[in-house]
Amino acid sequence: ASSRKVRHFIDIHLLDAGSLRGMLDYAAALKRAKQPEKPLLGRTLALIFEKPSTRTRVSFEVGMRQLGGEVITLTGKEIQLGHGETIGDTARVLSRFVDAIMLRTDAEEKLHEMAEAASVPVINGLTDKSHPVQIMADILTFEERKGPITGKVVCWSGDANNVCESWIHAAVRFDFELRVACPAELAPSAETLEWVRRNDGRVIVTRDAEAAVAGADAVVTDTWVSMHHQDAERRHALLKPYQVNERLMGLAQKDAIFMHCLPAHRDEEVSTAVIDGPQSVVWDEAENRMHAQKGILAWCLNT
Ligand code: CP
Numbered sequence: 048a049s050s051r052k053v054r055h056f057i058d059i060h061l062l063d064a065g066s067l068r069g070m071l072d073y074a075a076a077l078k079r080a081k082q083p084e085k086p087l088l089g090r091t092l093a094l095i096f097e098k099p100s101t102r103t104r105v106s107f108e109v110g111m112r113q114l115g116g117e118v119i120t121l122t123g124k125e126i127q128l129g130h131g132e133t134i135g136d137t138a139r140v141l142s143r144f145v146d147a148i149m150l151r152t153d154a155e156e157k158l159h160e161m162a163e164a165a166s167v168p169v170i171n172g173l174t175d176k177s178h179p180v181q182i183m184a185d186i187l188t189f190e191e192r193k194g195p196i197t198g199k200v201v202c203w204s205g206d207a208n209n210v211c212e213s214w215i216h217a218a219v220r221f222d223f224e225l226r227v228a229c230p231a232e233l234a235p236s237a238e239t240l241e242w243v244r245r246n247d248g249r250v251i252v253t254r255d256a257e258a259a260v261a262g263a264d265a266v267v268t269d270t271w272v273s274m275h276h277q278d279a280e281r282r283h284a285l286l287k288p289y290q291v292n293e294r295l296m297g298l299a300q301k302d303a304i305f306m307h308c309l310p311a312h313r314d315e316e317v318s319t320a321v322i323d324g325p326q327s328v329v330w331d332e333a334e335n336r337m338h339a340q341k342g343i344l345a346w347c348l349n350t
């Protein structure tokens with residue numbers, strides 16, 4: 048391994064605004080380019096999934112290949128991670144074989160443990176706490192439709208979950224207003240909101256979805272029951288008032304966009320009319336996962 052500092056992509060709040068913007072600029076340039084570049088020729092990415100995935104897996108696999116690289120995907124209990132050997136030992140071994148590691152896991156501590164021991168970049172492919180690669184694709188999608196996100200207003204209505212956490216980090220780093228409408232029981236952590244305050248961020252947390260969505264440029268939500276949640280019945284009851292439907296969308300800007308990281312549950316967190324309607328950009332958002340991954344990979348591998 049070289050002595051140069053390894054470029055991990057762990058969380059948006061741990062990265063500076065210039066690096067994040069650079070990743071998105073490169074992602075957008077690659078998306079526009081007719082003749083794809085192959086800057087990662089001969090490099091290998093390992094993907095480790097301790098939870099299911101469709102978009103993250105396929106977008107990293109295809110994106111890495113389009114950049115000229117190779118991919119190895121390891122899922123579930125088929126490897127020794129955290130069972131037969133420590134996460135640190137797995138990280139040290141994988142670092143001898145591959146050029147970057149993406150990990151989707153439950154506890155964020157596992158990701159930190161992997162990054163500390165790895166001598167190659169480690170990328171967060173979702174934890175119970177955050178989902179930063181998703182929000183990079185979301186910013187790309189927002190800006191394609193609405194122009195620079197700086198100074199705009201984004202409203203999150205629903206569970207202040209891992210995806211919301213990364214939106215909060217992004218609001219500070221990309222300098223936009225984020226209004227989080229959620230039940231008090233499912234609000235962002237005090238620690239995260241304290242970080243926002245220390246960084247002069249504009250993140251408002253309210254129980255009033257109608258007030259939060261008023262005049263917003265984008266309305267965003269996610270599943271009421273994430274992969275790590277067990278209390279589905281309680282969550283449905285608490286989150287029902289936060290459903291994004293035509294009535295709620297009608298309070299946002301007339302040309303506001305609707306975003307959702309997917310997978311979606313129609314007529315739960317979002318009405319069928321909204322997700323399948325003209326304001327929804329969810330399929331572009333899914334496609335942009337791949338373009339964003341390319342920007343992230345190129346930055347991590349310093350090309
Ligand atoms: N949005 C997202 O991360 O989807 P997958 O769980 O399918 O990867």
Ligand code: NVA
Nearest residue numbers: 208210269273274309
């Ligand atoms: N909040 C969801 C996101 C899935 C991409 C989950 O963690 O299950």
